[in-house]
Amino acid sequence: MSKQIHTQSLPQHFLSKTRHISVAHSPDADDLFMYYALNFGWIDSDLVRFSACARDIQTLNDATLRGEYDISAISFALYPLVCDDYALLRTGVSFGNGYGPKLIKKRTTTLKKDFKVALSGAHTTNALLFKLAYPHARIVYKNFLDIESSVLSGEVQAGVLIHESILSYDESLVVEAELWDIWCDLNKRNLPLPLGGMALRRSLPLTIALECESLLTKAVEVAVHNKPLLSRMLTERNLIRVDSQKLETYLNLYANADSITLSALQLEALDVLFHLGFSAGLYPQPITAQQYMLPREYLTQRYS
Incomplete structure (x- = not known):
């Protein structure tokens, strides 16, 4: 060294x-x-x-x-x-490491194959993993601070929360998928x-x-x-x-x-x-x- x-x-x-x-x-x-x-x-x-x-x-x-x-x-x-x-x-x-961005939706929403989703940017890591896991979803890009409100308003059926947004969100929302789990399925090695x-x-x-x-x-x-x-x-x-x-x-x-x-x-x-x-x-x-x-x-x- x-x-x-x-x-x-x-x-x-x-x-x-x-x-x-x-x-x-x-x-x-x-x-x-x-x-x-x-x-x-x-x-x-x-x-x-x-x-x-x-x-x-x-x-x-x-x-x-x-x-x-x-x-x-x-x-x-x-x-x-x-x-x-x-x-x-x-x-x-x-x-x-055991955690990461979260795909959230309303508790009452059932996601179809081509559901509309808000992501924080085309070149983010969460977007890469999301696209691999959900190739048929319809993506719109939002400032990460606006993703939760886009789901609550019904503009999109789901959204990926990042940064501090993963710590707390409206009680009407639930986690559809953890991107950590998607990552683990893709890498097979439990890597960070x-x-x-x-x-x-x-x-x-x-x-x-x-x-x-x-x-x-x-x-x-x-x-x-x-x-x-x-x-x-x-x-x-x-x-x-x-x-x-x-x-x-x-x-x-x-x-x-x-x-x-x-x-x-x-x-x-x-x-x-x-x-x-x-x-x-x-x-x-x-x-x-x-x-x-x-x-x-x-x-x-x-x-x-």
């Missing part, structure tokens, strides 16, 4: 200019939690400065397809479509469910790219190790859509020690997801996650 690279180990000419990096993340609690250690100044660098914006996940997916941000949170299911232009970062990842990660523009200089990954990794690590304090700061600033109890529950699910850096098991799960998408004709070529990550050994070898 290559050793960690910090700015103080770099030659002085690399520290003379600060690079401004745009970072986009979703406004849901796990992304805010993982990013805000940087925003609060707990992690700093002489090499880069981050400027952030928050957008819903499909907006971020579409923006990444257009190459708008230096770094962006994305749905893992999008990544094979942008792998030539963006590296896959090892940090800031969200996986389900890949949901979201971060991608970095390949046109950035490699030294800058590696510094960004190092800083973001440290930010997630610091956030996880200081969860009560950071959670309270986010809540006090009205940055979170749920109360403190639901926030704790949600962060335990999606922003935890498993979010700091990709594990071998998570990499295996990503490769399965990418294979499923390629086999279904959704991606132009087969890929594996490891081949599209930043070479962390670069600075160690260059300056050793």
Whole structure:
């Protein structure tokens, strides 16, 4: 394993200019939690400065397809479509492990083969899995905050809830299917469910790219190790859509020690997801996650 690279180990000419990096993340609690250690100044660098914006996940997916941000949170299911232009970062990842998005409907509704369903975006992981399990459903795409109301109003017969929406919903709604169960049926190995990660523009200089990954990794690590304090700061600033109890529950699910850096098991799960998408004709070529990550050994070898 290559050793960690910090700015103080770099030659002085690399520290003379600060690079401004745009970072986009979703406004849901796990992304805010993982990013805000940087925003609060707990992690700093002489090499880069981050400027952030928050957008819903499909907006971020579409923006990444257009190459708008230096770094962006994305749905893992999008990544094979942008792998030539963006590296896959090892940090800031969200996986389900026994849980995940939920397909919900009204208690009184019986779903037909071609039922109408609201999903949170064409390139989300939940959309990929849903399409594999329900190929005849009629899909409409909504902001994830509008999915529950679309089902309640009768605009659609069902919807897939994501983010904090999975924690509570109207009592007239029931779960038709857990996407975790669909994922387990598809992968056959009880692997964690890949949901979201971060991608970095390949046109950035490699030294800058590696510094960004190092800083973001440290930010997630610091956030996880200081969860009560950071959670309270986010809540006090009205940055979170749920109360403190639901926030704790949600962060335990999606922003935890498993979010700091990709594990071998998570990499295996990503490769399965990418294979499923390629086999279904959704991606132009087969890929594996490891081949599209930043070479962390670069600075160690260059300056050793």
